[in-house]
Structure formats: C-alpha cells, structure tokens
Amino acid sequence: MKMSPERGGAEGKEEGSRMASAALPEAEAVQPRNxxxxxxxxxxxxxxxxxxxxxxxxxxxxxxxxxxxxxxxxxxxxxxxxxxxxxxxxxxxxxxxxxxxxxxxxxxxxxxxxxxxxxxxxxxxxxxxxxxxxxxxxxxxxxxxxxxxxxxxxxxxxxxxxxxxxxxxxxxxxxxxxxxxxxxxxxxxxxxxxxxxxxxxxxxxxxxxxxxxxxxxxxxPESPRWLVMKGRLADARAVLAKTSDTPEEAVERLDQIKAAAGIPRDLDGDVVVMPKTKGGQEKQVWKELIFSPSPAMRRILLAALGIHFFQQATGSDSVVLYSPRVFQSAGITVLIDGLFG
Structure with missing residues (x-):
C-alpha cells in the first residue's frame, strides 16, 4: 500500500513532536551551574x-x-x-x-x-x-x-x-x-x-x-581527596557539595575518588575504615604510570612534562635573575646608578 505524501508528512511531524516532547524533560533535568x-x-x-x-x-x-x-x-x-x-x-x-x-x-x-x-x-x-x-x-x-x-x-x-x-x-x-x-x-x-x-x-x-x-x-576547606584517603567521607561530601557545579557532579566526584582510594562503592558512611594496602601496590602504580601507561595517559604525561621542561629550558628564570647585571655589562649604567642612588 502506497502512502500519500501528505499523510507521510503529517506522521513525520507527529513523530518529531513526540521526540521533542520526550527530550524536553531530559533537557529540563539538566541543572545550571551553581x-x-x-x-x-x-x-x-x-x-x-x-x-x-x-x-x-x-x-x-x-x-x-x-x-x-x-x-x-x-x-x-x-x-x-x-x-x-x-x-x-x-x-x-x-x-x-x-x-x-x-x-x-x-x-x-x-x-x-x-x-x-x-x-x-x-x-x-x-x-x-x-x-x-x-x-x-x-x-x-x-x-x-x-x-x-x-x-x-x-x-x-x-x-x-x-x-x-x-x-x-x-x-x-x-x-x-x-x-x-x-x-x-x-x-x-x-x-x-x-x-x-x-x-x-x-x-x-x-x-x-x-x-x-x-x-x-x-x-x-581541606582537599576532598585527602579527606577520602583518611576515611572521612562526610567531610569530603560536604566539601564537594560546596565546590561542584551540581549535586550530581558532587556524587560522581565522590564515587571517583572512592574508587581511586580503593573504597568499595557501596561502603558509605560518615567515617569508614580504609582498606589496608600492600606496600608494593603504590610502587606498582608508579611502574605502570611510567613504564606502561595507557595511550591516553601517555599523551597527558608527554604534554604535562614537556610543557614544564621546555618552559625551564628556555632559561626564563636566568633572564629575570641576571638582567640587571646584563644591563650593567652592556654599558647601561644609568639604571644601575639610579638603583644605587
């Protein structure tokens, strides 16, 4: 059975209206930044x-x-x-x-x-x-x-x-x-x-x-990550609530910090006992970070370390430290005499 163009167009508009209506509550649920x-x-x-x-x-x-x-x-x-x-x-x-x-x-x-x-x-x-x-x-x-x-x-x-x-x-x-x-x-x-x-x-x-x-x-306030590391979840939750854009972000950040600290997601309370970690676990993390990072982490490391290395390699601090002596050696003595009075 062939559908007429008018009917097809009407149904397309109705479908678009339903999709827009369905997306409206979701858009309204997104809260603006506090x-x-x-x-x-x-x-x-x-x-x-x-x-x-x-x-x-x-x-x-x-x-x-x-x-x-x-x-x-x-x-x-x-x-x-x-x-x-x-x-x-x-x-x-x-x-x-x-x-x-x-x-x-x-x-x-x-x-x-x-x-x-x-x-x-x-x-x-x-x-x-x-x-x-x-x-x-x-x-x-x-x-x-x-x-x-x-x-x-x-x-x-x-x-x-x-x-x-x-x-x-x-x-x-x-x-x-x-x-x-x-x-x-x-x-x-x-x-x-x-x-x-x-x-x-x-x-x-x-x-x-x-x-x-x-x-x-x-x-x-104290850093929320450090508070979680010490098992002080209530204090961390309070800080995150004050420094996050939305309540949902505060919950998400807390879950991420707990996961990084080795705290089970379902372990929730004002103060929790931190799980004991083996002494070699921290060393293993450093080994993975330095010797076998993921491709994304490798790019981050190269960018971060590269920026700081080349910033110092330019010798900008030396220029600041020795500029008065450079001026003096170049024969610009008016400024030096002005400094000494």
Missing part, C-alpha cells in the same frame, strides 16, 4: 595558588638585591651565582618532602608549612651578617618554595569542579609572575636605602606575604 559554588571554589583556588607568589618573589627580588649583596659582602661572581642558582636544587628537595607531608597532614596544613618555612628563610636572609648565614637562609627559603609549588596546584585541582579545573589550575603560574612583579617593586621601593641595608630589607620583607598567606589558609 554560581555560588563556583565562587567558593574560585576563592579556594585563588588562596591556594597565592602560595606560588613566594617563588616569583624570590626570583624577582634576587635580581636586584644581588647587586647590593655582592657590593656589601664582597663576594666573588662564582659565590653570587651559586647563591642565586642553588634555590632550584633546594626547591626540588622541598617538593619531594612536601608530597609526603601533604599525604600525611593534608594539603591545607602543607600550605601553612610552606608559608612558615618561607617566612623563616626570608627572615634569616634579612638578618644575615655574612655569606654563610645568607646561604642558610637560601636553603630554608628553597625548601619553602618547593613545598609551595608542589601543594598549590595539587590542592587547586582537587578542589575545583571539572568545568573550571583547567582555568583554576592556571592560577599557580599567574601568581608566580605576580610574585616576580612584587620582587621588582621591592627592588625599586628600597633601592634608595644604604646598600648594606637595602638588600636585607628586600629579602626580609618577603616574610610579609607568606605570613598573610598562612592566615588566609585557615578559611579554606
């Missing part, structure tokens, strides 16, 4: 990312302070270069220590540790009376920088909703550059002081932003 939750997650990420200011400040302030240090302490070029470049080695040690500390006491407390260590290092450098004491201050400062650059992006990623995670984790790099700017401002602000005092104030004043950071951290 702006209040986004603001809360934004604030938490902002506060945590401010920890990386300490790295930028040290790089920026040392570029100008080095001129005064060399003149005041009468040190050689080699000693000066060691003092300026050794921070990266100390920061590497601090990042390894910070990783263990953050798993032990939590991400938030680790940020406080980072701020406290950097504050101590800044004061040691500010009150240094000789090169040896200055190097001790550099060591302590480097450990604090390592703690900060490790924990800030970890906390930010763990507290951020999926829709804004990439945006919020970029704050760590933003605040490194803010710190460099503050270091330059410090150079300019205290350049008119006597040269034996100016560099001490430039370095010592770095304790102020790190001390303020330590106070701000107490208004931040």
């Amino acid at each position: 702006k209040g939750n986004f603001k809360y997650a934004f604030t938490c990420a902002l506060c945590a990312s401010m920890a990386t200011i300490v790295l930028g400040y040290d790089v920026g302030v040392m570029s100008g302070a080095s001129l005064y240090i060399k003149r005041d302490l009468q040190i050689t070029d080699v000693q000066l270069e060691i003092m300026m470049g050794i921070l990266s080695v100390y920061a590497l040690i601090g990042s390894f220590l910070g990783a263990r500390t953050s798993d032990w006491v939590g991400r938030r407390v680790t940020v406080v540790f980072a701020a406290a260590i950097f504050t101590t290092g800044s004061l040691l450098m500010g009150f240094a009376v000789n090169y040896a004491m200055l190097m001790v201050g550099r060591f302590v400062t480097g450990i604090g920088v390592g703690y900060a650059i490790m924990v800030a992006p970890v906390y930010t990623a763990e507290v951020s909703p999926a829709s804004a995670r990439g945006f919020l984790t970029s704050f760590t790099e933003v605040f490194i550059n803010v710190g460099i700017l503050l270091g330059y401002v410090s150079n300019y602000a205290f350049a008119r002081l006597p040269f034996h005092l100016s560099w001490r104030v430039m370095l010592g004043i770095g304790a102020v932003p790190s001390a303020l950071l330590a106070l701000m951290v107490f208004g931040m």
Whole structure:
C-alpha cells in the first residue's frame, strides 16, 4: 500500500513532536551551574595558588638585591651565582618532602608549612651578617618554595569542579609572575636605602606575604581527596557539595575518588575504615604510570612534562635573575646608578 505524501508528512511531524516532547524533560533535568559554588571554589583556588607568589618573589627580588649583596659582602661572581642558582636544587628537595607531608597532614596544613618555612628563610636572609648565614637562609627559603609549588596546584585541582579545573589550575603560574612583579617593586621601593641595608630589607620583607598567606589558609576547606584517603567521607561530601557545579557532579566526584582510594562503592558512611594496602601496590602504580601507561595517559604525561621542561629550558628564570647585571655589562649604567642612588 502506497502512502500519500501528505499523510507521510503529517506522521513525520507527529513523530518529531513526540521526540521533542520526550527530550524536553531530559533537557529540563539538566541543572545550571551553581554560581555560588563556583565562587567558593574560585576563592579556594585563588588562596591556594597565592602560595606560588613566594617563588616569583624570590626570583624577582634576587635580581636586584644581588647587586647590593655582592657590593656589601664582597663576594666573588662564582659565590653570587651559586647563591642565586642553588634555590632550584633546594626547591626540588622541598617538593619531594612536601608530597609526603601533604599525604600525611593534608594539603591545607602543607600550605601553612610552606608559608612558615618561607617566612623563616626570608627572615634569616634579612638578618644575615655574612655569606654563610645568607646561604642558610637560601636553603630554608628553597625548601619553602618547593613545598609551595608542589601543594598549590595539587590542592587547586582537587578542589575545583571539572568545568573550571583547567582555568583554576592556571592560577599557580599567574601568581608566580605576580610574585616576580612584587620582587621588582621591592627592588625599586628600597633601592634608595644604604646598600648594606637595602638588600636585607628586600629579602626580609618577603616574610610579609607568606605570613598573610598562612592566615588566609585557615578559611579554606581541606582537599576532598585527602579527606577520602583518611576515611572521612562526610567531610569530603560536604566539601564537594560546596565546590561542584551540581549535586550530581558532587556524587560522581565522590564515587571517583572512592574508587581511586580503593573504597568499595557501596561502603558509605560518615567515617569508614580504609582498606589496608600492600606496600608494593603504590610502587606498582608508579611502574605502570611510567613504564606502561595507557595511550591516553601517555599523551597527558608527554604534554604535562614537556610543557614544564621546555618552559625551564628556555632559561626564563636566568633572564629575570641576571638582567640587571646584563644591563650593567652592556654599558647601561644609568639604571644601575639610579638603583644605587
């Protein structure tokens, strides 16, 4: 039996109407992003990312302070270069220590540790009376920088909703550059002081932003992932409810974290006993990640490691650290004389 075009067209319209009607409740079920939750997650990420200011400040302030240090302490070029470049080695040690500390006491407390260590290092450098004491201050400062650059992006990623995670984790790099700017401002602000005092104030004043950071951290929640690792599901659920776009996302994020922590999906309560894991299980995870990752994970690793490697390979920190001395060697003495007054 042949169907007329008019009848076929009418039935097609009816079918389209039924499909649209069926899709309408589903579309209405999609909830818009909770702006209040986004603001809360934004604030938490902002506060945590401010920890990386300490790295930028040290790089920026040392570029100008080095001129005064060399003149005041009468040190050689080699000693000066060691003092300026050794921070990266100390920061590497601090990042390894910070990783263990953050798993032990939590991400938030680790940020406080980072701020406290950097504050101590800044004061040691500010009150240094000789090169040896200055190097001790550099060591302590480097450990604090390592703690900060490790924990800030970890906390930010763990507290951020999926829709804004990439945006919020970029704050760590933003605040490194803010710190460099503050270091330059410090150079300019205290350049008119006597040269034996100016560099001490430039370095010592770095304790102020790190001390303020330590106070701000107490208004931040703990990382939901760390809370789950400690079996505190109720606390993790509360944090996720405040930092997720929708209630459904909060539930999904909690399930994913529980699965990663080895907690059965049906195990639900305010506080649960974490399943015991064998000592070699963590090593096995690292082996799989490094030696036999999935194709998707391999691309992620290459992108992440490649970006950071080539960023440092450009020597951008060296340009910042040595630019005043480069200007001086190039014969641009007006700016240098202006710094020294």
